[in-house]
Amino acid sequence: DAKTTQPPSMDCAEGRAANLPCNHSTISGNEYVYWYRQIHSQGPQYIIHGLKNNETNEMASLIITEDRKSSTLILPHATLRDTAVYYCIVRGNAGNMLTFGGGTRLMVKP
Amino acid sequence: ETGVTQTPRHLVMGMTNKKSLKCEQHLGHNAMYWYKQSAKKPLELMFVYSLEERVENNSVPSRFSPECPNSSHLFLHLHTLQPEDSALYLCASSRAFVRDMENIQYFGAGTRLSVL
Numbered sequence: 518d519a520k521t522t523q524p525p526s527m528d529c530a531e532g533r534a535a536n537l538p539c540n541h542s543t544i545s546g547n548e549y550v551y552w553y554r555q556i557h558s559q560g561p562q563y564i565i566h567g568l569k570n571n572e573t574n575e576m577a578s579l580i581i582t583e584d585r586k587s588s589t590l591i592l593p594h595a596t597l598r599d600t601a602v603y604y605c606i607v608r609g610n611a612g613n614m615l616t617f618g619g620g621t622r623l624m625v626k627p
Numbered sequence: 628e629t630g631v632t633q634t635p636r637h638l639v640m641g642m643t644n645k646k647s648l649k650c651e652q653h654l655g656h657n658a659m660y661w662y663k664q665s666a667k668k669p670l671e672l673m674f675v676y677s678l679e680e681r682v683e684n685n686s687v688p689s690r691f692s693p694e695c696p697n698s699s700h701l702f703l704h705l706h707t708l709q710p711e712d713s714a715l716y717l718c719a720s721s722r723a724f725v726r727d728m729e730n731i732q733y734f735g736a737g738t739r740l741s742v743l
Contacts, residue, residue: 551731560629560717560734561670615732617670 521605526622529599535592537621539605542586549608550581551615552590554601561604561617564590595625630654633718633735641743642708648738650701650718658724659701660732661693662717670717676701677724708742715739 522540529535541550549568553561565572565579567588572579578591592599604620631652640646652659661673675683676695690712692704701718719732 558715558737558739560631560633560719560737561732562629563731563733566731615670615672619669 521607521618523603523605523618523621525619526624528624528626529592529595531597531625531627532594535590535595535599535623535625537590537592537603537605537623538587539589540587541605541607544585544607550579550585550588551606551608552577552579553604553606553615553617554599555604555620556598556601564603595623597625597627599623600625629733629735631718631720631733631735633716633738635738636736637739637741639741639743640705640708642710644708645704645706647705648703648716648718648740650703650735652699652701652718652720652733654720654722654733656720656722656733657698658721658730659695659698660719660721661701661703662719662734664715664717664737665711666714673703675724682724705740708740710742713740713742 549566551566552564554564555561565574565577567579567581581588602620602622604617606615634649658677660675662670663673664670672685673687674693679695690707694702715737717737718735721730721732
């Protein structure tokens, strides 16, 4: 599976958009990009995933660059409850194992 | 509510005790997973079951013994644990365990284990 690189921490003002970047320069053609988040002392929560096209759901938007070497998770109107560690994971034909890295600790401030 | 329920939420045990962690999923999934999350470390995959058969075992010590009696239930039996086994133990499920295909895992809230 391709390795991902994320900034260790970010701050965001409440009500503003939170843009969380992820680099995955070694991604291969059949590898999906997944985003999960983990609120303190809870289990990880699935947010969104994509292969090539940009994706949007009720939680977030996922923007994948044309060369697929990086992506951005967008929380359009961050709230205090969005404070969490956000994990970007690239998974392909190694199976269904999700390899979690360090993630980005997002702090939403009033 | 993710559809994956873990019990107990908290567990304190001595090194000579035997205890079990339970996971139940109400999503109709066929694959279930155990993860370990130690303080300040990434999640580590421990075991994977697909259709009640163990398909992955990531070099986990034998003091951890998984059991999957059916596709809805997963147990982790613990015996003679060490203090360094104290961690958050997370269960997850997915629709299937199929390589080369997209698949979303849904996690329970975890069991916080303290070994004294």
